Amino acid sequence: MPRSKPKHLYTTLVFLLCLRSVICYRFAKLLFEYLLLVV
Known part of the structure; x- marks a missing residue:
């Protein structure tokens, strides 16, 4: 089963x-x- 890991990683990166x-x-x-x- 493929997980939705890239989305979480992308959110963390943006944060x-x-x-x-x-x-x-x-x-x-x-x-x-x-x-x-x-000055």
């Missing part, structure tokens, strides 16, 4: 991608605010 993009966005925002504070 990790979104998580990474959110972390990158927050880090970039933090860095930008820090630069504004310094």
